[in-house]
Amino acid sequence: MPSSEFADRLAAVADATEAALARLLDHTARPGETTRPARLIDAMRYSALGGGKRLRPFLLIEAARLVSGRDDLPDGWLRAGAAIECIHCYSLIHDDLPSMDNDDIRRGKPTLHRAFDEATAILAGDGLNTLAFDLLADPETDPDPAVRADLVLTLARAAGIGGMVGGQMLDLAAEGRFAAGRATPLSEAAIRQLQGMKTGALLRAACAMGAALARADADARAALDCYARHIGLAFQVADDLLDHEGDAATVGKAVGKDQALGKGTLVSLHGADWARATLDQLTAAAAADLAPFGDAAATLVAAARFIAARKN
């Protein structure tokens, strides 16, 4: 698939996701809700709208398309994509807080606690975390309650203490925030575990949720999970390479932080040349994982290349 065609498909899903989030994150209380405080909704919209590649919703939707053969965009898929984006977005808000990574810019604008305040940022993150599961459990996402329960369990386990939240905890520990008070370089195995939890788990969940929405059989689920593992690792190697070589203006957030904090990354262990060769290998492996799907997998194969080559 030409990269311009891929870019068009990515942008179309990003636009649809943006519209879905704007609709779901409005000021109108839903049944079972009392009222939605305006400041809280404004803060959530500040962080959740107006930016982002929407990579996780894209993977979810393209996985569902691949398995189902459909090329339209059912509302339920967009809702599930919005749910995973809520989790991603809340994690960025909380990770940026002064007591966490203490970041001032995100996607090229002030972080939420700078634009609003810390208490609002904590609550906006909490609200997005909870809203994700609200969206998934609602019959509007899928008529089959077994699929909805599966979506909730998949996302909760990927996002929770044994996944994304646990990965952030390991990341802070690697900075020497507790006990020793200084950074201890991690082993390669520890880096891979940390990264697999902090970012890999949610990318895998995106593909698994798309597979669940499309009623994938066990073979298709397994192939998509292998693909997701490979692109998850590529995502992180590319991220480390950007932290190593990028500049803040292009990346849209502070760079060089991992190195300054003394945390080991795979790039600091093995070098930039190794990283570029690894990205090529991971892209090829991701394509091979989806070979059974034939040409229908062209978009997800292009997504793997995009993830490996991304500049922000």
Next chain:
Amino acid sequence: MPSSEFADRLAAVADATEAALARLLDHTARPGETTRPARLIDAMRYSALGGGKRLRPFLLIEAARLVSGRDDLPDGWLRAGAAIECIHCYSLIHDDLPSMDNDDIRRGKPTLHRAFDEATAILAGDGLNTLAFDLLADPETDPDPAVRADLVLTLARAAGIGGMVGGQMLDLAAEGRFAAGRATPLSEAAIRQLQGMKTGALLRAACAMGAALARADADARAALDCYARHIGLAFQVADDLLDHEGDAATVGKAVGKDQALGKGTLVSLHGADWARATLDQLTAAAAADLAPFGDAAATLVAAARFIAARKN
């Protein structure tokens, strides 16, 4: 029901909930999890174990018992009770943070961010929030996925932006934390809305989840929801009365804060005598709601009296 018999029943559920939480919040990774970082689990256990009346699990379990006629304690009910307790506990951890209510003691011991650190407290809260939905969506909680999806939706909507999280946002606004910079006394309607969201919604969810687990019909659900609304209001009036008249040693947290912050409460608007009369009326109304169940409702009727009369 004699108050000693009620106390025994409450203690038995609290003990079973404590054991369930200890088992669910252990250090062993579950399928789909990579690893559970020790410090994160230790922090979650510090806050979630070793205290609390476990009122929400108690209401959930007693509602399920009332509807089903069962008197045993199925593991699925305990899991659902643990899930709602995870939400309650995460809200206390985040509400105690320096940028929120800045509290140093909770249940008579240092708050989590004092005992550990702020970043760990934020992540422990996030982990408990997510774990609640993990627990509910797991087939071990109920064999019927429709019940599991219902449990998730009920809890997420009660705990989220239109419920508990939204209520905390309104509470901070009432303290004048944003814009004006000083407290503006709330109208009675605004106080009732805030309290209904901040604490009432989760008490209602507890009863609704118990009803769902027991396959309650529409009449039973409606009766339990009226009961839950009455005890929710009683809970808050009793809380305001404790803030008005209690002492920190008995209550186990700082008292007089609401008054010092200039926030209006129903007790500051109407006085302590009104509050005591209102508590009597609410207790009677809660009992009337459950009259269709006859003597089987004795435990929940006693729970209403307990909530109105509690000293901590």
